[in-house]
Amino acid sequence: MKIKPFKVEEWMNEYEDDAVYNIAETCVDSISLDELLALTGINRNAFLDDLASQRLTYGAIQGAAPFKAGICGRYRNIQPENVLSTHGAAGANHLVFYSLIEPGDRVISVLPTYQQLYSIPEAFHADVQLLHLKKENDYLPDVKELRQLVNEKTKMICLNNPNNPTGALIPLDILKEIVAIARSVDAYILCDEVYRGLNQDGSYTESIVDLYEKGISVSSMSKIFSLAGVRLGWVASKDKAVIEACLSHRDYNMISCGMLDEMIAAAALKHADKLLERNIQLIQNNLAILDQWIAENPHFSYVKPKAGTTSLIYYDFDLDSYTFCKQMYAKTGAFVTPGDCFEQPHSFRIGYACEEQVLKDGLAAITRFANQL
Structure with a gap:
């Protein structure tokens, strides 16, 4: 069976590991098992003992x-x-x-x-x-x-x-x-x-x-x-x-x-309510940061997201999205996903649900690259 290359996954596989500012990630800022247990109030020792005792x-x-x-x-x-x-x-x-x-x-x-x-x-x-x-x-x-x-x-x-x-x-x-x-x-x-x-x-x-x-x-x-x-x-x-x-x-x-x-x-x-409380607050705070950045950078535009963790951002530079994203990655370390992975030229997808400082630093890197253009 022949199938078309999975554009977004191939892009992520090639560039994600070495990114300086990974603002392409689409999950809400990932947590460790320790963080999960602390956030939910589950007894750590009892849970890990139960986990370790299971026959596989x-x-x-x-x-x-x-x-x-x-x-x-x-x-x-x-x-x-x-x-x-x-x-x-x-x-x-x-x-x-x-x-x-x-x-x-x-x-x-x-x-x-x-x-x-x-x-x-x-x-x-x-x-x-x-x-x-x-x-x-x-x-x-x-x-x-x-x-x-x-x-x-x-x-x-x-x-x-x-x-x-x-x-x-x-x-x-x-x-x-x-x-x-x-x-x-x-x-x-x-x-x-x-x-x-x-x-x-x-x-x-x-x-x-x-x-x-x-x-x-x-x-x-x-x-x-x-x-x-x-x-x-x-x-x-x-x-x-x-x-x-x-x-x-x-x-x-x-x-x-x-x-x-x-x-x-x-x-x-x-304990889904506790995880969602954490994650909704994170996306609300981070979208406000992204929205302010859009307002301050006239080369970029978007339809403000209503939900989720991602946004499609358009730019007015005369570069295709793969070239734009590759050049920006090479010069600044800012990692986003080309819009052409979704058949949307002259745009890129950003994942804004990362850790707050990563988002701020990544957006600042995009601004620096745009100023060079």
């Missing part, structure tokens, strides 16, 4: 019960049987496409978004149609355009809410319109919800699985819980056929997730 078996094949219970708490009406654990949200997205999409199926995906949502179904020889999100529309899906793309062969509509890279947040009324369109052709809606829970105003965002009987939610421990190192995600759906298909295909490529990882994730989810 395959664990619970479909996901440990405490982990799945914690996942259910992220939704209004999801039960453990509606959930499968996966190797990150990347594993979850791949599993859904691998399990449900066949050659000739129409798959509609928003753009820009995480490349998995259109390149994987394309590799499976689906009829992929792109719903372009426009800056002038605050990067929100145009339901009129979506209706024109949908036909009787439409198998799946792919959303990303909150959006990566723009930080756009789809309002409930638009989500409901998209559900009505999907229902009219009996299509699934796959929504990558890895940033769900990080709204700038602290409000709650409805999941697609609580709005639609054929909704499929994908999420992980990486972005909003600052625990990318446990490499855990999940698929959630009330559609029994979805879970059965994913479980059948999952047997071929993963069997189960790491039992120690699931113990750590379960502990974090049990």
Whole structure:
């Protein structure tokens, strides 16, 4: 099977390790196990003793019960049987496409978004149609355009809410319109919800699985819980056929997730409110810093993010985004992601949920580079 190069991941793999100012990272500032235990108030010695005493078996094949219970708490009406654990949200997205999409199926995906949502179904020889999100529309899906793309062969509509890279947040009324369109052709809606829970105003965002009987939610421990190192995600759906298909295909490529990882994730989810309090405060403070920087630097512009950890920033220099980002990296050590990784020229993605001083220093480095241009 041939698949297009994963642009954003190849970029991160090549340059991330040696960055001086890494403001390309998309997770909220990561924490250690010690920090997790301190933040949540879990007894360190008791937890580590329990962790160390475990026999290292395959664990619970479909996901440990405490982990799945914690996942259910992220939704209004999801039960453990509606959930499968996966190797990150990347594993979850791949599993859904691998399990449900066949050659000739129409798959509609928003753009820009995480490349998995259109390149994987394309590799499976689906009829992929792109719903372009426009800056002038605050990067929100145009339901009129979506209706024109949908036909009787439409198998799946792919959303990303909150959006990566723009930080756009789809309002409930638009989500409901998209559900009505999907229902009219009996299509699934796959929504990558890895940033769900990080709204700038602290409000709650409805999941697609609580709005639609054929909704499929994908999420992980990486972005909003600052625990990318446990490499855990999940698929959630009330559609029994979805879970059965994913479980059948999952047997071929993963069997189960790491039992120690699931113990750590379960502990974090049990105290999700404390982690989210920390992380929402961080993104609110850091977006204020980014917003002030935009106001002070006229060469740059953006649509202010509503949620998540990322923003797409446009510049007015006569350089393509790869050249811009490579030259800036070489001269200043500031590391961002070229907009062309998301098919968005003359822009770059910034991850503003890093440690505050890293963000300030990284933005100062961008300013120095811009002044040289």
